[in-house]
Amino acid sequence: MKTSVREAKGGVQILDLKGKITIGSGDVQLRETINKLVEEGKKNILINMADVTTIDSSGIGELVGCYTSVTNKGGKLKLLHLPPKISDVLTVTQLITVFDVYESEGEAVASFAA
Amino acid sequence: MKTSVREAKGGVQILDLKGKITIGSGDVQLRETINKLVEEGKKNILINMADVTTIDSSGIGELVGCYTSVTNKGGKLKLLHLPPKISDVLTVTQLITVFDVYESEGEAVASFAA
Amino acid sequence: MSSPRANRETGPIRMSLSSRFENIEMAQHLCGKLLEGYDLPEEKRHWILMALREALANAIKHGNSQDQAKRVHLDMDVIDDTLQMRIRDEGNGFDPSGVADPLAPENRLKTSGRGIFYMRTFMDEVSFRPVDGGGMEIVLKKHLIREGQKEEKGP
Amino acid sequence: MSSPRANRETGPIRMSLSSRFENIEMAQHLCGKLLEGYDLPEEKRHWILMALREALANAIKHGNSQDQAKRVHLDMDVIDDTLQMRIRDEGNGFDPSGVADPLAPENRLKTSGRGIFYMRTFMDEVSFRPVDGGGMEIVLKKHLIREGQKEEKGP
Ligand SMILES: Nc1ncnc2c1ncn2[C@@H]1O[C@H](COP(=O)(O)OP(=O)(O)O)[C@@H](O)[C@H]1O
Numbered sequence: 001m002k003t004s005v006r007e008a009k010g011g012v013q014i015l016d017l018k019g020k021i022t023i024g025s026g027d028v029q030l031r032e033t034i035n036k037l038v039e040e041g042k043k044n045i046l047i048n049m050a051d052v053t054t055i056d057s058s059g060i061g062e063l064v065g066c067y068t069s070v071t072n073k074g075g076k077l078k079l080l081h082l083p084p085k086i087s088d089v090l091t092v093t094q095l096i097t098v099f100d101v102y103e104s105e106g107e108a109v110a111s112f113a114a
Numbered sequence: 115m116k117t118s119v120r121e122a123k124g125g126v127q128i129l130d131l132k133g134k135i136t137i138g139s140g141d142v143q144l145r146e147t148i149n150k151l152v153e154e155g156k157k158n159i160l161i162n163m164a165d166v167t168t169i170d171s172s173g174i175g176e177l178v179g180c181y182t183s184v185t186n187k188g189g190k191l192k193l194l195h196l197p198p199k200i201s202d203v204l205t206v207t208q209l210i211t212v213f214d215v216y217e218s219e220g221e222a223v224a225s226f227a228a
Numbered sequence: 229m230s231s232p233r234a235n236r237e238t239g240p241i242r243m244s245l246s247s248r249f250e251n252i253e254m255a256q257h258l259c260g261k262l263l264e265g266y267d268l269p270e271e272k273r274h275w276i277l278m279a280l281r282e283a284l285a286n287a288i289k290h291g292n293s294q295d296q297a298k299r300v301h302l303d304m305d306v307i308d309d310t311l312q313m314r315i316r317d318e319g320n321g322f323d324p325s326g327v328a329d330p331l332a333p334e335n336r337l338k339t340s341g342r343g344i345f346y347m348r349t350f351m352d353e354v355s356f357r358p359v360d361g362g363g364m365e366i367v368l369k370k371h372l373i374r375e376g377q378k379e380e381k382g383p
Numbered sequence: 384m385s386s387p388r389a390n391r392e393t394g395p396i397r398m399s400l401s402s403r404f405e406n407i408e409m410a411q412h413l414c415g416k417l418l419e420g421y422d423l424p425e426e427k428r429h430w431i432l433m434a435l436r437e438a439l440a441n442a443i444k445h446g447n448s449q450d451q452a453k454r455v456h457l458d459m460d461v462i463d464d465t466l467q468m469r470i471r472d473e474g475n476g477f478d479p480s481g482v483a484d485p486l487a488p489e490n491r492l493k494t495s496g497r498g499i500f501y502m503r504t505f506m507d508e509v510s511f512r513p514v515d516g517g518g519m520e521i522v523l524k525k526h527l528i529r530e531g532q533k534e535e536k537g538p
């Protein structure tokens with residue numbers, strides 16, 4: 001998996017993920033990237049999932065773990081551009097309602113200010 | 115493998131092969147097609163190899179068998195458009211000199227009249 | 229020419245791999261090839277491969293504790309249009325009835341515990357049995373529906 | 384992040400297949416996946432897969448006499464950048480020294496007898512040994528040359 005971070009309006013951190021978030025490849029990396037942002041005091045994080053090709057239960061677990069650690073620090077973690085299969089996988093485990101999910105980057109970024 | 119036969123000038127039968135000539139798939143089919151032409155009294159056969167994707171030792175064996183049976187009936191069997199890897203495979207077993215090989219269909223067809 | 233049906237039948241395919249997560253893709257790749265003979269909707273193929281991934285990940289992680297000297301065994305076959313995959317590890321086994329429900333409110337935000345649930349969601353049948361001499365075997369089954377069938381189990 | 388080298392190491396991969404020619408592609412598919420980690424010229428990859436095909440075809444045809452109840456076993460591994468494939472059948476074995484030279488003038492136009500010759504042409508090392516309890520094992524080796532190396536053995 002490749003990760004890169006950009007800053008949008010209002011200090012929102014957009015994390016672009018690319019590739020697989022699967023056990024032993026990408027799962028730990030995701031957690032470390034989020035932890036680093038949290039340590040730097042970044043509280044509003046938007047994960048752009050558009051280019052995530054595969055996710056498994058470990059990847060989903062990491063996503064949930066990131067959600068919890070950001071929320072515990074008083075921050076917000078939201079998701080952008082969920083590919084249909086990842087959306088399905090979140091739906092069946094009733095996680096889709098946990099995450100705020102957006103289809104438009106502009107709307108997503110604006111939502112943090114609300 | 116797919117085979118189709120067209121007739122060119124001078125009654126030359128052009129056999130267009132497509133796909134694999136490998137053990138259990140295409141090797142026997144090639145022999146049967148050639149045998150049928152020979153039985154029908156067709157003596158000048160040009161095999162167009164352009165779309166042959168893979169060949170193995172069984173396929174090469176069948177090609178040699180076809181050559182022999184056509185030649186034994188007083189006919190000629192020639193090859194057209196040999197893909198480089200098939201040419202390599204014929205070369206290492208010193209079969210490339212056995213076959214008349216052409217790069218131009220027109221020349222190949224004309225050669226039977228010579 | 230043989231019928232498409234006959235072409236598809238391969239007989240049982242067995243493989244075994246060293247306990248590394250990277251090897252999951254090897255097994256998926258082979259399973260994908262086996263499924264090529266069937267005209268599956270891309271979605272269905274994807275869910276089957278995901279279920280296989282979850283079973284292999286468990287065998288490598290929980291079963292074999294990532295000990296690369298231990299092997300993960302995969303048997304695949306299609307019988308009466310039903311894909312059957314057996315995944316076996318060389319670990320200590322476990323009691324599947326003791327596995328927590330990931331949908332229970334107290335588990336919803338856990339960082340693990342969804343693998344078996346996904347397998348059950350995506351496959352028609354999931355069963356476990358302890359292997360003689362240690363280790364766990366998990367059997368995954370999925371009917372490979374033919375033309376005209378568009379209905380999908382799973383999400 | 385681990386080095387590309389480490390990513391490539393899979394540990395030994397074993398598979399077994401029912402004795403059908405159609406299954407040759409299954410094994411080639413898996414070998415192709417194993418080779419993906421190496422930056423091989425397409426030609427080289429092709430010759431390796433052809434040698435594997437020949438060995439499997441012999442195991443199925445001559446070794447197991449196409450008896451689908453008998454299995455063909457393939458072990459693959461890359462050790463010190465050398466691909467090593469072992470192909471084993473459940474037949475009666477044979478004496479490789481008794482195999483005729485396909486380049487001898489009297490054999491040049493035979494319809495068979497080129498399989499082992501192709502394996503020897505395309506691989507660095509080809510060896511045979513009878514297996515305890517019957518059957519033949521053939522070992523094929525090929526060094527997987529790294530960047531900067533353009534030279535090819537084989538045609
Ligand atoms: N092959 C196995 N060997 C031993 N224990 C296993 C095996 N597969 C699953 N388990 C146990 O079942 C639990 C639930 O597995 P699963 O639903 O896949 O979630 P996760 O792997 O995220 O914990 C695991 O935590 C483990 O304790």
Ligand SMILES: Nc1ncnc2c1ncn2[C@@H]1O[C@H](COP(=O)(O)OP(=O)(O)O)[C@@H](O)[C@H]1O
Pocket residue numbers: 171437441442445446447472474475476477482494495496497498499500519
């Ligand atoms: N696995 C095997 N078991 C028994 N005999 C074999 C095996 N492999 C090869 N042979 C013998 O060696 C001969 C030469 O094999 P090969 O060079 O591949 O040519 P071909 O398969 O076309 O005969 C075969 O005809 C067969 O008699």
